[in-house]
Amino acid sequence: MAVTKSAKKTKTRQKSNGKIAPQDIALDFGQIIEDYRLAFQSRQASLIGRKEVMNGKAKFGIFGDGKEIAQIAMAKAFRKGDFRSGYYRDQTFMFATGMGTIQEFFSQLYAHSDVEAEPFSAGRQMNNHFASRSLNPDGSWKNLTEMYNCSADLSPTGSQMPRLVGLAYASRLYREIKELHKFSQFSKNGQEIAFGTIGNATCAEGMFWEAVNAIGVLRAPVIISIWDDHYGISVSNEHQVTNENISALLEGFRRNGNSGDGYEIFCVKGWDYEGLIRVYLEAADLARQHHVPAIIHVDEMTQPQGHSTSGSHERYKSKERLTWEEEFDCLRKMREWILDKDIATAEQLDQYEQEDTKQVMQIRDAAWEAFQAPIREERNLVLNLIEQVARESSHAAELGQIKNRLAGTPIAIRRNFAQAIRETLMVVRDESLPVKAQLREWKKAFAKENEARYSSHLYSESEQSALKVPEVKPVYSEESPTVNGFELLNSCFDTALSRNPLVIAFGEDVGFLGGVNQGFRGMQKKYGELRVADTGIRECTILGQAIGMAMRGLRPIAEIQ
Structure with a gap:
């Protein structure tokens, strides 16, 4: 990929043998800067997200820092109709494809139960667990070929792999079975790719190997990305995979030449912006046009904050490793590349980074306010109810303590409201107060609201729900x-x-x-x-x-x- 300063773009061309040449993609300087800024914003979301957990505003956090540039590249190969089946490191990809926003990212971190604010799971899943909706509210199918698709992330590592088999194999069926060609809302001649992502350590699990083998046998259009930062929590690759090299272990799945069954296998550095884009576009062309599955081993990735908010990687990484991770951080390497190619000056990048840091903080504040505002209103209502009870009760002092404890809680949590109401009813249990009936009604309504808020849609609630299919009893006759x-x-x-x-x-x-x-x-x-x-x-x-x-x-x- 040659960068021509005068042209202000990276130019592309196609080799006669079908391989992606260094000049295969066109990226003007504006697009490169846009990519860098999005990656930087995603990194800030990770850094700020960790602080939100440490400050008590969220319970747990797991983020995609260190994986940003590879996911920017993967997004360039992703098309409408494609499906993602990934895991909890893929936030930058979600931002790049538009399937998620930074505000939705923070809303999920706070477990915001409003589906409009947190469309992935309405606050029910762990953070960085993404999904898109394939059904309309009435249970009918959306046109999947006109949207970017994301299967719901699962917390057990490796569990994204089995369904990846079917997501990909469906494209082959839609292409090769003539009777399926009319179902254009599901496929356009089987050109859809299923993109799978997985961490290096999870590649030691049986589900990974079983899925890789099944996809190869089925000749299904898949691109599997392995994010390899050489650790699985605190355990290095030495204890994860033989010879510490997952792509070497996968060599037996490689296809022979340009024909035959098997995978096209690529190895690329997680900080190589140009190389990543070339690899993803080549892999996508093979998978989309010829249904050749691909594995992309993205090596030399980093994890600047460690595995999650449950610990710090300084506890288990050597000083040498930490120094290397700082030097080969994908954002730092892309910044160096931008400066080397005269795409932007250091002063311009500094200004962008300041603006983007401020923007992400503003987005965080907006997400927090949207999450807390309705809960604070509920808290004020509960405080007023307790105050009304206290005015009529002989236990005003004790009720005042309950009220003050609730009012003094720095972060409004609905669980605390329920606890305060229970304590209030216990204190006045022997008193005959007219306001107690109002308190009980509120408690009953509050429980019903929360049941809907946290337990609805465990099964389909549309008219097409399987639970609403009427029973058809068998009918027998003497002649049966x-x-x-x-x-x-x-x-x-x-x-x-x-x-x-x-x-x-x-x-x-x-x-x-x-x-x-x-x-x-x-x-x-x-x-x-x-x-x-x-x-x-x-x-x-x-x-x-x-x-x-x-x-x-x-x-x-x-x-x-």
């Missing part, structure tokens, strides 16, 4: 034949497959054999190897494949022998 159970199942599956082309069956022995109990006997021959398919003995990713396919609009039937 007696058949074997597998014949009944066989007829049921046959009807489902013939009625709905979105129905896809797969599992152990389902295809050629028709299932060990013959429930799918003859179905593969009738409907084809893609709609009734055999899988390996990989139960974890059979279930994950079904989940991912269902998220892409398909109706999978997954079988485990």
